[in-house]
Amino acid sequence: MGFFSKIFGSDKPSEQSQFDILQTDGLRAMQIGEMPYAEKCFTAALELQHDLKTVGFLAEVYIRTQQHDKALPLLEELCRAENHPSFEVRFLLAITQGELRLFADERNTCKALLEEFPQDVRVLQCAAEADYGLDAPFEAIAHLTQALALEENHAGSLRLRAQILADMQQWNEALADTDTLVKAYPNSPSDLRLHARCLAALGRFDEAISDLEQVLTINPFDREAVLALGALYAETTRWDKALALYDEAIELQPDFAGAYKARGAVKHHLKDELGAADDLKRTLELAPETVEELNGKYVNVENEMNAKYRSMNPYGF
Numbered sequence: 001m002g003f004f005s006k007i008f009g010s011d012k013p014s015e016q017s018q019f020d021i022l023q024t025d026g027l028r029a030m031q032i033g034e035m036p037y038a039e040k041c042f043t044a045a046l047e048l049q050h051d052l053k054t055v056g057f058l059a060e061v062y063i064r065t066q067q068h069d070k071a072l073p074l075l076e077e078l079c080r081a082e083n084h085p086s087f088e089v090r091f092l093l094a095i096t097q098g099e100l101r102l103f104a105d106e107r108n109t110c111k112a113l114l115e116e117f118p119q120d121v122r123v124l125q126c127a128a129e130a131d132y133g134l135d136a137p138f139e140a141i142a143h144l145t146q147a148l149a150l151e152e153n154h155a156g157s158l159r160l161r162a163q164i165l166a167d168m169q170q171w172n173e174a175l176a177d178t179d180t181l182v183k184a185y186p187n188s189p190s191d192l193r194l195h196a197r198c199l200a201a202l203g204r205f206d207e208a209i210s211d212l213e214q215v216l217t218i219n220p221f222d223r224e225a226v227l228a229l230g231a232l233y234a235e236t237t238r239w240d241k242a243l244a245l246y247d248e249a250i251e252l253q254p255d256f257a258g259a260y261k262a263r264g265a266v267k268h269h270l271k272d273e274l275g276a277a278d279d280l281k282r283t284l285e286l287a288p289e290t291v292e293e294l295n296g297k298y299v300n301v302e303n304e305m306n307a308k309y310r311s312m313n314p315y316g317f
Contacts, residue, residue: 103133
């Protein structure tokens with residue numbers, strides 16, 4: 001039984017009635033979070049009647065389900081079809097372009113929006129995202145600073161500026177932004193990780209370690225935090241803590257190749273060559289693409305493992 005038959009049965013109403021029913025059902029499905037069903041309803045409605053409002057509804061469904069490649073042509077159609085597209089449609093277009101890494105298009109869309117809405121913080125942040133994607137960090141920081149002058153604690157702008165400043169190794173400036181973020185959002189793993197990165201770069205290792213330990217209290221499966229924390233334990237020669245951390249991470253996530261590699265590095269430093277070799281072997285089983293990164297090209301890991309360890313340090317210590 002087809003989709004139409006399931007909804008209307010054997011006696012179908014008029015085409016207009018079918019369209020109205022499908023659109024209404026799609027809206028109800030959206031309201032209760034049933035996005036796949038909403039998508040089917042709006043798609044079926046548009047097969048009956050190409051209605052711009054329904055195009056907009058379907059675009060919203062695609063955005064909410066992270067199908068940005070499908071949302072893009074619908075938003076572009078809406079912008080072409082209207083003499084003066086609404087702010088909301090153009091802003092959604094900019095966001096979608098950013099998600100698809102179409103940064104030049106995103107910049108153009110934001111530029112047009114800022115001509116009409118020069119003090120909209122969301123558009124300024126979106127413009128900064130486009131700038132940074134186009135390798136123009138100073139322009140991005142200028143847009144973000146303008147946004148933060150309008151709304152001092154705008155979280156999205158603070159996060160993006162801190163990330164850009166950190167990537168530029170402007171650690172003190174980045175730390176100032178992350179200080180604000182972790183005070184406002186003390187349980188945000190991403191903010192804590194970035195704060196820790198800045199602290200570590202400034203040599204404030206104990207504070208960075210505290211941040212990362214808090215992340216793992218919030219989410220013990222956070223792989224990025226595990227590797228960053230383990231690196232700091234190693235940096236501060238807390239080898240037992242590093243081993244215990246990696247042991248626990250591997251117990252929780254047996255497919256965590258990065259933890260095996262990092263644990264092998266610690267074991268290698270502690271002269272446990274057999275343990276290091278076992279961890280390297282497991283790393284390569286889980287992530288074969290790391291072969292060249294670790295040792296260059298070779299054919300048989302089992303046969304060559306000991307020779308590789310005698311001839312070189314695969315972990316870079």
